[in-house]
Amino acid sequence: SSFSYTYILVAPKEGTFTIDPASITVDGSNYKSNSLQINVLPPDKESDGNAQSNQDSSSSSTEIKERDAFIRTVVSKNRIYEQEGFMVTFKLYTTLNVVDFGRIEFPEFEGFMVEELDTPSNQQLQLEHYEGRNYYTATLRKTLLFPQRSGKITIPSGRLEMVFSVPSGKRVSSFFGMQEVNVDVKKPMHTNPVTLDVNPLPSSGRPISFKGAVGAFTFKPTISTEEIKANEPITLKLEISGTGNQKLIPNPDVEFPSNFEVYDPTIDNQLTASSNGLQGTRTIEYLAIPRYEGDYTIPPIEFSYFDVNSRSYKTIKSPSYSLSILKGDPGKGSSSSYINQQQVKVEQDIRYIKTGDRKLLRTDNFFVGSWHYWLWYFIPIIL
Numbered sequence: 001s002s003f004s005y006t007y008i009l010v011a012p013k014e015g016t017f018t019i020d021p022a023s024i025t026v027d028g029s030n031y032k033s034n035s036l037q038i039n040v041l042p043p044d045k046e047s048d049g050n051a052q053s054n055q056d057s058s059s060s061s062t063e064i065k066e067r068d069a070f071i072r073t074v075v076s077k078n079r080i081y082e083q084e085g086f087m088v089t090f091k092l093y094t095t096l097n098v099v100d101f102g103r104i105e106f107p108e109f110e111g112f113m114v115e116e117l118d119t120p121s122n123q124q125l126q127l128e129h130y131e132g133r134n135y136y137t138a139t140l141r142k143t144l145l146f147p148q149r150s151g152k153i154t155i156p157s158g159r160l161e162m163v164f165s166v167p168s169g170k171r172v173s174s175f176f177g178m179q180e181v182n183v184d185v186k187k188p189m190h191t192n193p194v195t196l197d198v199n200p201l202p203s204s205g206r207p208i209s210f211k212g213a214v215g216a217f218t219f220k221p222t223i224s225t226e227e228i229k230a231n232e233p234i235t236l237k238l239e240i241s242g243t244g245n246q247k248l249i250p251n252p253d254v255e256f257p258s259n260f261e262v263y264d265p266t267i268d269n270q271l272t273a274s275s276n277g278l279q280g281t282r283t284i285e286y287l288a289i290p291r292y293e294g295d296y297t298i299p300p301i302e303f304s305y306f307d308v309n310s311r312s313y314k315t316i317k318s319p320s321y322s323l324s325i326l327k328g329d330p331g332k333g334s335s336s337s338y339i340n341q342q343q344v345k346v347e348q349d350i351r352y353i354k355t356g357d358r359k360l361l362r363t364d365n366f367f368v369g370s371w372h373y374w375l376w377y378f379i380p381i382i383l
Contacts, residue, residue: 011040045132064164064187067133069094071140071160073191076275081199082150083214083245084308085115085277089142090158090191093128093135099184102161106141107191111153113248115144117273144273146245150200158191201306207315209253213305215244215277221301221318230293230328234260236286240303246271246282252303254286257296257323261289276308290325297322 011017019036046067069092076087090106092098125136140160147153168183201214217240224235238252247269256262263286271280290296298321307314367373 011038014040014042016040039127041127041129041134044134064096064166064185069096069162069164069187069189071158071189071191073155073158073194075155075194075196077196079197079199080147081214081306081308082147082201083212083248083306085144085146085215085243085245087142087273087275088145088155088194090140092138092140092162093130094137094164095133095135096164096166097182098125098138098162099165100163102163102186103159104140105159107156107158107193109143109145109155111147111149113146113148113245115146115247115273115278117142117144142273144277146248146277147196147198150198153196153198155194155196157193160189160191162187162189202311202313205313207302207304207313209302209315210304210306210313211250211252213240213244213246213249213303214308215242215246215305216307216309217242217244217303217305217316219303219316219318223298223321226321227324227326228290229326230290232289232328234288234290234323236288236298238284238286238301238303239281240284241281243274243279244277244305244308246278246280249282251284252301254301255299256286256288257290257298259291260296261291263287290323293325293327295322295324 005022017038017040019038021032021035023030023032025031072091072093074089074091077084080086119139119142123138125138128135128137163184163186165182166185168181170181171178172181173179220239220241222237222239224233224237228234236254238254240246240249251265251267265284265286268283268285269280271278271282273279300320301318302315303317304313304315306312
């Protein structure tokens with residue numbers, strides 16, 4: 001069995017209110033519900049005026065005014081630096097019932113690197129107070145942009161057609177009394193163009209190791225070992241964490257000793273979009289194999305970036321790594337010992353090196369034309 005308790009509440013004023021958990025004692029046990037946070041919007045200044053105008057004029061009731069339904073282009077920042085990430089959101093505002101989304105033509109983002117964000121297809125409308133009116137809002141598209149040049153860059157206008165249900169001004173009699181009839185009206189809408197001021201990155205104080213990283217980052221290098229035998233692998237891992245343009249950052253320069261066999265790094269991006277760019281960690285992992293014994297040094301690795309908070313360049317250095325390479329097993333010299341062959345795509349002109357004892361055949365030693373081949377003709381004839 002279940003028991004429901006329903007309360008009808010009216011907020012006395014605008015603001016954010018919290019409804020504390022309800023509690024009840026049943027058979028000596030106390031149970032609590034969840035709490036709720038309610039955001040109460042201010043009253044709509046035009047609601048009374050719209051109701052009066054709909055009653056006075058029926059001929060123009062099917063006309064949708066600009067303030068009744070529109071789309072806004074909302075940017076998280078207006079003044080940014082080159083390569084600095086920001087969010088652009090296309091948002092629908094309406095006081096009418098939405099019947100259908102028509103054709104959507106979003107603007108082109110020329111001059112930006114684009115990172116699209118997923119938006120739910122069936123999202124619930126939210127209430128929002130904007131310029132004195134209360135609207136139902138829905139996010140049509142969210143995109144993370146990184147400007148690739150400085151100067152004034154304009155996000156042009158986009159176009160969208162939507163169908164709304166609006167009162168026709170006519171009333172008909174029904175079982176429930178007189179009811180107003182609604183009609184479907186198609187309305188073309190355009191997004192507002194937005195012009196951004198993109199500041200160039202300062203040239204003074206720019207480090208040599210700067211490669212375009214813009215944001216706020218931390219740099220954490222680690223090495224698997226500093227003492228190992230020759231022909232055994234060493235892993236050098238670089239972790240760049242923070243918020244910014246991680247996907248656009250080239251790999252930091254690492255100077256391995258000349259007789260180290262170094263493979264292409266593997267890159268793992270664990271990033272999520274935010275209003276200031278991509279947030280998370282970019283991991284760059286190098287695999288190197290020393291071929292000869294001896295003492296070697298990997299110089300400090302520098303990572304430089306432009307900090308948008310302090311508006312200055314910052315450089316983070318790793319320590320230098322002193323490697324002691326001992327005498328190793330020559331039989332471990334093949335790179336196939338350290339690379340999972342299933343992780344590498346086999347091309348037509350690339351094969352893995354085969355090690356160990358192999359049986360070799362002459363290239364002109366064919367089965368066709370050999371005495372074994374002719375025996376398969378002569379034996380049946382003789383039989």
